[in-house]
Amino acid sequence: MNIGDVSARTGLPAKTIRYYEDINLIKPMRDDNGYRRFRDQDVHKLNFLGRARALGFTIEDCRTLMALYEDETRASADVKRVARDHLAQIEAKIADLKAMRDTLSHLVDACAGDDRPDCPILQDLGGKS
Amino acid sequence: MNIGDVSARTGLPAKTIRYYEDINLIKPMRDDNGYRRFRDQDVHKLNFLGRARALGFTIEDCRTLMALYEDETRASADVKRVARDHLAQIEAKIADLKAMRDTLSHLVDACAGDDRPDCPILQDLGGKS
């Protein structure tokens, strides 16, 4: 399979697939003409990577998870730790965003949104005292 | 005031303050020795920027909001639109993260986390069929 087919199958842009090869996440073969030739195992890896990225794992996490995936002697505790740490980051991020949202939605609600200049949003940003 | 004092007062790193000058968000004076000299109005702007950034506004949004802040003839509707759009982005981001969190927390709960290799997290990432 050429990169275009793989892109269609995995949903990953060709650019992304080349990038993943660049950083040694995958190692596709090469045809005589220099084209990348992907085997089923490469496609499988790319699907794995796509799903892990969709769950927000960093590339380095993906590298770790892939290594564990391919290591038959892994301990599930190692996988769980990576996932739990990432989950904690996501929870923290959600909390940050919720705090922003709460403040912002109060301000937006308080703003008349007409053609007059008075604006509680700017008052708040300006120090509101 | 020199940059160090301003950094202490605003809580912004000196690097960030220099960066904001670089991209023309602030225009501090210069002393004869080349040091930046900050007036109260600069500090006020930096506090404004710090608060806007803390609410997650992009630098370009901050530039827009600053311009509106300084425009006495602004319409609050313009401010409100910027804030409402940003709020929508935050809501979207929260929704994305919640979806990740839900999937991930299920997987983490399902994983034994012991020294055996069986792991529902990797099964899911690998296509789980």
Place this chain on the structure above:
DNA sequence: CTTGACCTTCCCGTCACTGGAACCCCCATT
């Protein structure tokens, strides 16, 4: 006079790609 804290500019690195240029390859049509 020297030390050390502060300031300056400049350049590279972050993260995970994306866009674009310049070029090669293969198949089909004229």
Place this chain on the structure above:
DNA sequence: AATGGGGGTTCCAGTGACGGGAAGGTCAAG
């Protein structure tokens, strides 16, 4: 045989919002 178009390739630059660190100038204190 030439041409056109749709693949593919590499390499370089840019994204956002800074942070790290080098190399060097400035200033007050001891």
